[in-house]
Amino acid sequence: MANGDAGRYECFATNDNGTAVDKPVVLLEAWIHHFANAEPKIYQVELGDSFQMHCNPPNSSPKAKVFWILMGNQQGAFNPLSGMHLSQDDAGSLFFHYVNLSDAKNDTSYTCVAENEALRDYKFGNKFKLIVNENKRRTLAEARNIVPEMMYTGQSANIALLGSTHRIHCFYSGFPVPKPIWYFKDKTITDKNTEYKFDNYGRTLVFSVTQEKEGSYSCEIPDISKVYFTVRVEGAPFWTIAPPQNRNVTEGDTIEFNCSADGVPTPAVTFYKNGIPLPLHSNRHSIFSNLLSIHNASRGSNGTGDNAVYQCEAANTYGKIWSNFYLNFHTFAPEIVDWEDEVDAPESAPVELSCKFFAIPPANVIWNSTLLPRVNHSIRHDNHTGIVKLVIHSMTSDAFGEYQCTGWNRYGNSTAKMTLVRKGELSFSTRVFRVTWWIWLLLVLVVLVLLLVCCHILKSCRHRGDTYPVSQQERHRGRRPLIGKPVPILPPFPSNFNQMGSESPSLPSSAATGVDSKSNSSGVFSQTGHRQEQPQAHGYYNENGVYVDSNEIFDINSANLDSFLADFLLDRLLHRCGLHDVSTLDHATPTLQHTIRWM
Incomplete structure (x- = not known):
């Protein structure tokens, strides 16, 4: 922040419909001065007597918050100040309701702290130390006969502002420290009353200010004294209902805007048009208290008509509230x-x-x-x-x-x-109109049912594991059939397939699962697999998504397939080729051997 930046700022936004004005903002520079340099003062106090010290904080903007701590001789060595016999008020005073021997500190000093909360900066000063004498009494027990005396009673502020936190103090000297009884309008305030809190071990009454908290308070030390306080509640303006709302009207209408605000003291209401204050009366409007009336409203341009952005301001000693609202014409x-x-x-x-x-x-x-x-x-x-x-x-x-x-x-x-x-x-058209809507609804429901049935069928096919052959050409195009349980696809039969034989006894199903040593010696059903002449054939994807090419010849035992399907296909193929059993396979053509061997 540079010099000269502090001041009052306002924001204006203008177009053809008017000017909106934001609530003014005041920018202040935050700063805090130092305490005067001084050595800690030393005070001598008798054991059991009361003592108090006031802090004089340096100038600060905003006002500094003041409290006391114990600070050591080394920089950064400090401790919070606490004790049932100690109290602090809002003006920066420290109270010893009685002095104990432990209050004499050799290596630390009682130090006042001024905190600028905007800067988060702390200043330290007004240090002092105590020397506790035992001339009057040797122990605190001897101080029990001393009659309590008032040390300080007062409020944190003369006026309790709405929404703020208010404190009332009632400090008496004595050992033990007298605890006051608090009253509001002669009714006792106890710890069970959640609207109030107690600080300084019950010697300070704390509450959030509302209008209902205004009235007479008192604190009483039984058999000693009773002190009365009058709490006056005031506050900044606030909307009683809501700020004025935008209006869309027609020409010739009479329009009213209510700037309903309250506060203590009662706020003064001012209306503005496009940021310029309105007089109380003119031939176009009138203002009475917090009500703006516009008569025979008409449209205009560049602020000549009643269509504009209006402002309402309610202000008193403690602040102001501000609202923008517009008047527009619709026809x-x-x-x-x-x-x-x-x-x-x-x-x-x-x-x-x-x-x-x-x-x-x-x-x-x-x-x-x-x-x-x-x-x-x-x-x-x-x-x-x-x-x-x-x-x-x-x-x-x-x-x-x-x-x-x-x-x-x-x-x-x-x-x-x-x-x-x-x-x-x-009429016919009316009847059709009244009936058509539920017919369309019925048709939509039928279509939805059909879609669900089709989805169910497709899902069933996919779960059943149907697969489809993929040609070599389709494979290179990247097509991929449904993945399921694979079914081998036979390679094309030779052109002279019908001349291979006409009749042959069927082969038992057991023949598909093994061969005799004679057939094994021919190498037709060997378990290692031999690559032979590769006919043009189709392939398939197995259940792991791996493409299996029928051009690569493998010896597949029929037990690896569905037993019924393998036995049936092998039996029909041998019968069609005129072969009695697998022992006659050596007499078949190479293509036929390849086909049966592939199975």
Whole structure:
């Protein structure tokens, strides 16, 4: 913060609609001076006597908070000051209700501290030490016969401000220290009363200030004295309800803004327009107490009209409150928002026709019909909802027909037509309109059910583990089928497959799980796997997501597959190729050997 920065600041925001002004802010420079340099003073006091010392803090902005500590000879060596026989008030005084031998400190001094809370800076001074003499009495017990005397009674402030913390002190000398009894309007204040607290071991009454706390307090030392205090409560202004609100109105209206504020003393209210104070009276407005009235409001530009940003200020000795609010103009011709084209009504029963308009200013509404002179009816206005009803008290044959609801203001008008028909004789379009909505709802529900069924089927297929073949070309394109339990895909059969044989006895299922030593010697069913000529075949993804290419020939034992599927496929293939059993496999073509071996 540089020199000259301190002062009063205000913020203005302006556009074509007016000027808003923020609450003024006062910027002050924070500072604190030092205590005068001095050696600790020494005071001699008799054992059991009372003693008090006042602190004279240095000048500070804002005002410094004052309290006492014990400070040693070395820098930074200090301890808080405490003891049942010690008390401190708000002005910076330290009270010894009686002096004990332990109050004489050789290596420390009683030191006053001034704290600038804005700067978080501390200054130390007014140091002193005590020498305790035993000329009058040798022990504290001998001080029990001394009659207690008043040392200090007073309040933390002459005026208790609303919302602040107020303290009342009642200090008496003596051993043991007398504890006062507190009263408010002659009613005892006890520890169970949560609205009050006690400090300095019951010798200070502390409470948060409200208007209800104003009145007479007293502290009593039984058989000694009783002291009375009068607490006056005052406070800065506050809104009693709420600050004035923004308004959207129409030209020609009379508008009122209530700046309802209170405080003690009663705040003075000032109204502003675009940051400029308004006089109490003019041909366009009047101000009475905290009420601003604008008559025959009209629109203007550059502040010439009543459309503007207004301010309300309520101020007294302890502060001020401030609020911005605007006045704007809206104009809308009436627009019908709630009516029915046709209304079916039973004869001899009462019927209500309703219509509602949106309009600024509010629309004037009338009902018209050539039938009205022959119908027993009434008009009902609901000012809360804006609905105007035509009530026909008893339907007769003369009441069926067309009615008109018309709304108008200075900016236009609008008319809605309604037809009263006998119950059951609604027009086709009206019946369709009334029925269609639940048909659409039913269709939506049906579509949702179908979507759920389809999702369930797809999920079931995925969980069942179906897989699909992937060609070599699709594999390179990055396509990936559903991953599940793999089912091997046979490579293409040779073109002369039908000439390999016509009939052959079926192979037992046990033949698929092993071969004799003769067939093993041929190397067809070896367990190591041999790479042979690779036909163009499809592949699949196994359950671990790994692609298995049928071009890589592996010896797969049928026990590794579903036993029924493996036995069935092997038996049908051998039968189709004209082979009686696996022992005749050596006579098959290489392609056929490869196919069976792949299985």
